[in-house]
Amino acid sequence: MNKYIVVLGNFDGVHIAHQELIKNAILIAKELSLKPLLVCFNPHTAFIIKEGHRLILTREDKINLLKSEFKIDIFEIEFNNEVAMMGYGEFIFNILLKVVDIHTLITGYNFRFGHKRLGDTKSLACISSSGKFHYICINEMMLNYIPISSSEVKRLLSMGAVGLAQKLLGRNFFISGVVCHGKKLGAKIGFKTLNIEYPENLYVPLLGVYLVLVSLNVGKFYGVANIGIRPTLHTDNSIIVEVHLLEFDLEVYEEDVKIELLQFIRPERKFGNIEELIYQINMDVSAASFILKNTCYATEIANNV
Ligand SMILES: Cc1cc2nc3c(=O)[nH]c(=O)nc-3n(C[C@H](O)[C@H](O)[C@H](O)COP(=O)(O)O)c2cc1C
Ligand SMILES: Nc1ncnc2c1ncn2[C@@H]1O[C@H](COP(=O)(O)OP(=O)(O)OP(=O)(O)O)[C@@H](O)[C@H]1O
Structure with missing residues (x-):
């Protein structure tokens, strides 16, 4: 069996601290001629x-990203009630060491595991001293005094701070899905939109209007998106992402789409009538175009993103 340099955790978001942990594992594995392996839990x-x-x-986007950007193998531990109830020692000896042949285990300073999260880096250092594996604990990484963690990324997204979230993630927060059919009211009110249902398990940022970058099979396009329940014209409470492309008029249905959030413009509102909604969407389109022409995104367009 191979001996692995293992990084362990949930790795939700694969933020820049996760990325450093992974790069460390890859580097150590290379030096020792061993293989790096990311061990995470499914579900989270x-x-x-x-x-x-x-x-x-x-889960699907996380696995794709880890494989394509970091080329690291992934082993998912099935996380169920039985595993959740295990003490930390039992988890290490009866699960982790049974399924993965570990040479070195790497976790961050805040890794907690086992029933009631009683296991921590001290427990891992103690267990590793028995000689079963080496253990490396990575000190806290921060970005200009901002903590880097999945919870912090979510906190920023809940405030619409997608620029700061981008700094912690090392990429834009995105929503991927399949273009679905809406009620076609958008075309009637003068704004054709491309709609996707909000993925069930994906974190919901502050509901509202965003400047976005849309990736389709035919290319990448800037747009203005509303993420929300559209309270003016709809009564169901399901969250939809609706994008009006700024300079293109494309008819795409059933196609895979990725929508990256670039900048928050305003919160979603219930308007008194359709005319007010149309007026506001016109303002949103102007705001998005202004941002594109007057900020760093203008350079990206020039470079044909
Ligand atoms: C840029 C943009 C901003 C929007 N803002 C709001 C809003 O603040 N409140 C709202 O109720 N609906 C908003 N909408 C949603 C419209 O109500 C929606 O486009 C219309 O209901 C068409 O729905 P359909 O896709 O089912 O045809 C917005 C749509 C866009 C494209
Ligand atoms: N800022 C950080 N500095 C060092 N290590 C980190 C940092 N953030 C996470 N890690 C480590 O990365 C691994 C995966 O992290 P995990 O997804 O379990 O937690 P997290 O990113 O801290 O998220 P949450 O906010 O949900 O606790 C763990 O070993 C964890 O200790």
């Missing part, structure tokens, strides 16, 4: 503990 440990938990990256 919070799903068992908190119903309705939502993720920064869906």
Whole structure:
């Protein structure tokens, strides 16, 4: 069996501290001619503990990103009630060491595990001293005094601070899905939109209007998106992402789409009538165009993103 340099955790969002941990594992593995391996939990440990938990990256997007950008192998531990109830020692000896042949285990300073999260870095250092594996604990990484964690990324998204979230993630927060059919009211009010249903397990940022970058099979396009329940014209409470492309008129249905949030423009509102809504959407389009022409995104367009 191979001996692995293992990084362990949930890795939701694969933020820049996660990325550093992964790069460390890859580097050490290379030096020792061993293989790096990311061990995470499926589902995320919070799903068992908190119903309705939502993720920064869906499981599928997380795996795709880890494989394409970091080229690291992934081993998912099935996380269920039985594993959640295990003491930390039992988890290490009966699960982790049984399924993965670990040479070195790497976790961050705040890694907690086992029943009631009683296991921590001290427990890992203690268990590793028995000689079963080496253990490396990585000190806290911060970004200009901002803590880097999945919870912090979510806090920023809940305030519409997508620029700061981008700094912690090292990429834009995005929503991926399949273009679905709306009620076609958008075309009637003068704004054709491309709609996707909000993914069930994905974290919901502050509802409202955003400047976005849309990736479709035919290319990338800037747009203005509303993420919300559209209270003016709709009565159901399901969250939809609706994008009006700024300079293109495309008819795409059933196609995979990725929508990256670039800048928050305003919160979603219930308007008194359709004329007020149309007036506001015109203002949103102007705001988005202004941002594109007068900020760093203007350079990106020039470079044909
Ligand atoms: C840029 C933009 C901003 C929007 N803002 C709001 C809003 O603040 N409140 C609202 O009720 N609906 C808002 N909408 C949603 C419209 O009500 C929606 O486009 C219309 O209901 C068409 O729905 P359909 O896709 O089912 O045809 C917005 C749509 C866009 C494209
Ligand atoms: N800022 C950080 N500095 C160092 N290590 C980190 C940091 N953030 C996470 N890690 C480590 O990365 C691994 C995966 O992190 P995990 O997803 O479990 O937690 P997290 O990013 O801190 O998220 P949450 O906010 O949900 O606790 C763990 O070993 C964790 O200790």
